[in-house]
Amino acid sequence: MIEEISVRFATPADLTFVQQDRYIPADVVKHKIEWQEVIVAERDGDRIGYARLEYLWSLVPYIALIHVLPEYRCRGAGKAMLRFIEEYVRERGSAALYSSSQVNEPEPQAWHRHVGFEECGIIAGINTGGVGEVFFRKRLC
Numbered sequence: 001m002i003e004e005i006s007v008r009f010a011t012p013a014d015l016t017f018v019q020q021d022r023y024i025p026a027d028v029v030k031h032k033i034e035w036q037e038v039i040v041a042e043r044d045g046d047r048i049g050y051a052r053l054e055y056l057w058s059l060v061p062y063i064a065l066i067h068v069l070p071e072y073r074c075r076g077a078g079k080a081m082l083r084f085i086e087e088y089v090r091e092r093g094s095a096a097l098y099s100s101s102q103v104n105e106p107e108p109q110a111w112h113r114h115v116g117f118e119e120c121g122i123i124a125g126i127n128t129g130g131v132g133e134v135f136f137r138k139r140l141c
């Protein structure tokens, strides 16, 4: 059976699901939902992943977080959310999409490269414990 993965912008009803990482406060997530900066992936009506979008200089799109529930990984949900974001930001005139991963996490780095991102720089020591962050760019045209 082919699994149906659908992707949409989050609504206020998704708040608990899309802030389960607790990385940013709920009121900020609420604001991001209003601004169409939170994306949800569903399979057969169940939420299985989410992503949060930011804009560098309020202009350049950047995936601040993309997360698929562990039991649903490698089934296309990450790629489906990425495609949704790419189409959305391309329609709004962006020529490139940015993302990032901690330097000590090779799996998500490999995923970014696999889905077409290229490494474009590192900010040293920006995370807790002095861990760096590697940035990726995907050209959209």
Ligand SMILES: CC(C)(COP(=O)(O)OP(=O)(O)OC[C@H]1O[C@@H](n2cnc3c(N)ncnc32)[C@H](O)[C@@H]1OP(=O)(O)O)[C@@H](O)C(=O)NCCC(=O)NCCS
Pocket: 064, 065, 066, 067, 068, 069, 072, 073, 074, 075, 076, 077, 078, 079, 080, 100, 101, 102, 105, 107, 108, 110, 111, 114, 115
């Ligand atoms: C990274 C993450 C979002 C990927 O989502 P996913 O739903 O598992 O990935 P997909 O199934 O959409 O993968 C798409 C493609 O990438 C490949 N892929 C998946 N994981 C990969 C990995 N770790 N390394 C290389 N390729 C990978 C898949 O085989 C698939 O290939 P195909 O299109 O050629 O068939 C998910 O693993 C995750 O939530 N990780 C933890 C959170 C995280 O680290 N997020 C990134 C930093 S914010």
